[in-house]
Amino acid sequence: MLKKVAIGVDIGGTLTKLGIVDREGNLYAHMDFSTTMHKGFGDYLDELKNQIEGLRSQIDFEHEVMGIGVGAPNANYYRGTIEHAANLLWKGIVPFTDELKTRYDLPIYITNDANAAAIGEMIYGNAADMKDFMVITLGTGLGSGIVSNGQLIYGYDSQAGELGHVKIVDNGRLTGLGIRGGLEAYVSSTGIKRTVFYLLSDMMDDSVLRDYSYNELHGEIITKAAEDGDPIAKAAFEMTGKILGEQLANFTAFSHPEAFFLLGGLAKAGKWIFDPTRKHLEENLLPFYKGKVKLLPSGMMKKNAAVLGAAALVWNHLQE
Amino acid sequence: MLKKVAIGVDIGGTLTKLGIVDREGNLYAHMDFSTTMHKGFGDYLDELKNQIEGLRSQIDFEHEVMGIGVGAPNANYYRGTIEHAANLLWKGIVPFTDELKTRYDLPIYITNDANAAAIGEMIYGNAADMKDFMVITLGTGLGSGIVSNGQLIYGYDSQAGELGHVKIVDNGRLTGLGIRGGLEAYVSSTGIKRTVFYLLSDMMDDSVLRDYSYNELHGEIITKAAEDGDPIAKAAFEMTGKILGEQLANFTAFSHPEAFFLLGGLAKAGKWIFDPTRKHLEENLLPFYKGKVKLLPSGMMKKNAAVLGAAALVWNHLQE
Structure with a gap:
């Protein structure tokens, strides 16, 4: 049976963490890579896609990716942008979800990490x-x-x-x-x-x-x-x-x-x-x-809260 | 043509104000009476019904009352109660909407006056x-x-x-x-x-x-x-x-x-x-x-904000 999963991505100043998460909050595969190894934003997104595909090849069941959720500093949920983030190399306003959508024809959502944590708490934490x-x-x-x-x-x-x-x-x-x-x-x-x-x-x-x-x-x-x-x-x-x-x-x-x-x-x-x-x-x-x-x-305390919270954005939209 | 109207009721420690209001915020008739003239809560509600019917007889067009909205101190929106209001004669927890529903088979909503004002601002004030x-x-x-x-x-x-x-x-x-x-x-x-x-x-x-x-x-x-x-x-x-x-x-x-x-x-x-x-x-x-x-x-500044806000509770529910 095709299992439905979401990709959770947490972008920090040093590391980008990502994982494959199901609706119940099970984390099937995860890894991280340097946020700063690529100068250009386009190169970063190519790397992100490589890493997502690498992660998908690690899981041993058939799956369907329902969407990508992203937690990032200074993220604007409505516009799908990262705006003037002091801790990131990309300056000004970065059209994050629009650019990632040229690589993935999937629902993509972005917000800051605390908002993602709150949605994670609601979807598979202690606030269900x-x-x-x-x-x-x-x-x-x-x-x-x-x-x-x-x-x-x-x-x-x-x-x-x-x-x-x-x-x-x-x-x-x-x-x-x-x-x-x-x-x-x-x-x-x-x-x-x-x-x-x-x-x-x-x-x-x-x-x-x-x-x-x-x-x-x-x-x-x-x-x-x-x-x-x-x-x-x-x-x-x-x-x-x-x-x-x-x-x-x-x-x-x-x-x-x-x-x-x-x-x-x-x-x-x-x-x-x-x-x-x-x-x-x-x-x-x-x-x-x-x-x-x-x-x-928080019910996410002993878990990979940032990646799970980001993935929860996808599940939250699917249930609306 | 049958015109749709809502009854707005604002309960204060001294006066109860009420009016008949349409979706556009026109106030067709209004009056007030003493909140404290009746000792018992049942008697007060009988008086309120008298006053509402008196007000309805004053307006010269055919109308349908879509509901009653009430603003009152210490009102609990979820339970339809007024709870431990220091400025009112009724002590303890008063089951306001339940009791009024035995007199009117209509949707009835209650909240405090500031919440009612905010809904009024949204329905026919400056926050449309x-x-x-x-x-x-x-x-x-x-x-x-x-x-x-x-x-x-x-x-x-x-x-x-x-x-x-x-x-x-x-x-x-x-x-x-x-x-x-x-x-x-x-x-x-x-x-x-x-x-x-x-x-x-x-x-x-x-x-x-x-x-x-x-x-x-x-x-x-x-x-x-x-x-x-x-x-x-x-x-x-x-x-x-x-x-x-x-x-x-x-x-x-x-x-x-x-x-x-x-x-x-x-x-x-x-x-x-x-x-x-x-x-x-x-x-x-x-x-x-x-x-x-x-x-x-506020767009309600020169209007009867309390009565209009209370009536707005009804319109707000109808459009949800």
């Missing part, structure tokens, strides 16, 4: 029965995908769900966009590292974290230190969870989600980030929301 | 061609109705769009919900009055506003003073617009609306509130939103 939820991705920055009425919120020009840039404090930390006080400067894998360095400056406690340079320090070291009782690491998680919990309470007043799902590097810290976030979320919820908003780990 | 926008109502409090993908965002339990309660500052002004720092304590007809009183305490300038008690002061007096060059009144509008503009910039990162519409008492101040709000909105927008988000007066 939910119509209203948000996925918060905590990696280098803070990304978000918002689903309301069972639909992803793209907004007027496909730039909804940029919650990492919500300004939470005047004259706060500088973000990558050159703005002060943006949420992701505090809550992300980078944000908690910055908080550790702030606390190392502020507190006098001994800490194993005093042995790491800023460039050496990463999330797993902070989590390990917290597990060993390190006061700086524990304070950093508490401070990060407090800010995230307070902001999720504010976000609730927007779209009243049934649940927030956390995904990405910082979410892997488990109870260290979930416990303080849940506490401060609940404390700050308006009276009529209390007890009604869940904070949950 | 928009799929993504927000209506901000600036009355006693700050209400909001959010439309994305052409649909009102109700959220998991019908309590989305409570942006008046977003916490904008730690240890700020107390709101009606007993929470400190909520947006509506600063930006609403009440909020600007509180700001005037704060500025009267903070500044030394002469001002006609020094002649009014808190209970005497209202929005039109502040607008008139600003027009006469009063420094306190002008500073109050500037401060209010700054806070609103900054927050609308944050709200943009959620659902990326094409426009924000302002409605309600404070919005009637015109340029005094629109100019500083627009300036601070634009200044605080993320780079990729700049120049792309409009701040507009």
Whole structure:
């Protein structure tokens, strides 16, 4: 029997990851290649096609490709473009889906990785029965995908769900966009590292974290230190969870989600980030929301979330 | 020819307003009666039916009532209930649409007034061609109705769009919900009055506003003073617009609306509130939103927005 599959493609500044995924979220084959090995965008797409065909030849059952879903920074869902992406070599506005369609006569969809993660959560993650939820991705920055009425919120020009840039404090930390006080400067894998360095400056406690340079320090070291009782690491998680919990309470007043799902590097810290976030979320919820908003780990946490989320774009369209 | 009409009902703590409205937003007859003249909820609904029938007898053309739309505080759209409304006599959870359906075999819908205003804006206001926008109502409090993908965002339990309660500052002004720092304590007809009183305490300038008690002061007096060059009144509008503009910039990162519409008492101040709000909105927008988000007066400003918005619920369902 012909099995229906989708191709999921996740384009990062360094690597392009791709995989073949079925409707149930089974990943049959996957690989990655350098996003930067080709100077021209056309050459990149030729390489992408080579890699897709190579991947298809690896799977040992007859299959039909239903479409290609792509997650990429600065992707415009409506126009199928990648626009002014600082982390990619292609400058200006790249007509991604139009160009890829000259190579594949298939439905092709593109959006940013947090939106793709939210659709993945709905299609084969923990939000299968939910119509209203948000996925918060905590990696280098803070990304978000918002689903309301069972639909992803793209907004007027496909730039909804940029919650990492919500300004939470005047004259706060500088973000990558050159703005002060943006949420992701505090809550992300980078944000908690910055908080550790702030606390190392502020507190006098001994800490194993005093042995790491800023460039050496990463999330797993902070989590390990917290597990060993390190006061700086524990304070950093508490401070990060407090800010995230307070902001999720504010976000609730927007779209009243049934649940927030956390995904990405910082979410892997488990109870260290979930416990303080849940506490401060609940404390700050308006009276009529209390007890009604869940904070949950993403169902994509142990999976190849980026590739699966991208492939989910295809399944989401097929069921509409 | 039988003309199709909808009944719009706006339930306030003091008055219930109702009217007969066609698809184009023409209001053929309207009246109001005391919400509190009947102790029991059943008696109130009997009165409402009397009033609706009285109104229908006033219009001199043959018509078919397509449904009844109701705007009410603490309304739950999904369940058709009014739940724990502090400003109404009916306590607990009132099964509004179910009870009204025993009197009218018609489609009946209920939501809060800001949501009804947003649907009214879409059906016969200034958002007729928009799929993504927000209506901000600036009355006693700050209400909001959010439309994305052409649909009102109700959220998991019908309590989305409570942006008046977003916490904008730690240890700020107390709101009606007993929470400190909520947006509506600063930006609403009440909020600007509180700001005037704060500025009267903070500044030394002469001002006609020094002649009014808190209970005497209202929005039109502040607008008139600003027009006469009063420094306190002008500073109050500037401060209010700054806070609103900054927050609308944050709200943009959620659902990326094409426009924000302002409605309600404070919005009637015109340029005094629109100019500083627009300036601070634009200044605080993320780079990729700049120049792309409009701040507009509601198309319902000079109309009976509450009754028209409630009636619009019926038309919105008929076109779905």
